[in-house]
Amino acid sequence: MKKIVFIVLCVFAGTVRAQEPSYEVHRVATPIVIDGVVSAEEWGAASPAIEYIFPWDSQTGAKQITRARLLWDDTNLYVAYECEDTDIYAQYLERDDWVYRDDTVEIFLNVVPSQIDAYYGLEMNVRGVFMDYLCTSSQYYHKPYQFQGVRICSHIDGTLNMRGDTDTGWSLEAAIPWANFSTMSRKGPEVGTVYTANLTRWDGVDPDRRLSVWSDSQLDWPHPHAPEHFGELIFVE
Helix, strand or coil: CCCCCCCCCCCCCCCCCCCCCEEEEEECCCCCCCCCCCCHHHHCCCCCCEECECCCCCCCCCCCCEEEEEEECCCEEEEEEEEECCCCCCCCCCCCCCHHHCCEEEEEEECCCCCCCEEEEEEEECCCCEEEEEEECCCEEECCCCCCCCEEEEEEECCCCCCCCCCCEEEEEEEEEHHHHCCCCCCCCCCCCEEEEEEEEEEEECCEEEEEECCCCCCCCCCCCCHHHCEEEEEEC
16 A cells, blocks of 8 residues: 655745734713823723834834823824833924924824725824824825814923933823814714724834834834724724
8 A cells, every 4th residue: 555645835925913903992971181191090991001012123222111092082082102211302393393203102093994095193202292194195194284173291200302311201192183084084983983093102212213013014114104904993982
């Protein structure tokens, strides 16, 4: 009897990546006080915090922890960031400056997930200075688009722009009115609505910079603009 030998050939086309994450955004009955302090009393209703990941080993900056939480009501999307940071730095002072070059947190929001050609971007440095835009084709940032009524406040545990000492970190809260997204969605979310988004952070001073993200953009270089890989925000009571 002839012996039958089975040979299995496997071809691996790159590393298998995890599925995009999801986060339940809980509704709040009382508006969040935007003071930069992420208190348990106000944010206790939120889902457990998102903790950012570090997909790009080519970067040399420190891997400092970032946690984010989101809440909502009929008027606003609320976002809170808590950033571990031993050297807090920010140079930009004017709205629509390229604040991502500072210590900065970002949110990219797609309110029509059936398409990926256009979404909104809001980037906020540790000073609370922000750049806002409508992004198309993942590469064109339409900065003449201006958010209205956004409230941002940060809290610093350390000394800003003093390079010789050791800081602890900083936090930032933002309230973003739903009316800002009316060009793509005439009304804000309802219970059960699903938007897609990514939350990111730029940290450190050149040449030791680090980008961390909620959802892996699956790009080979440190770049967060990949709406096809945004995570899901699920709006719940």
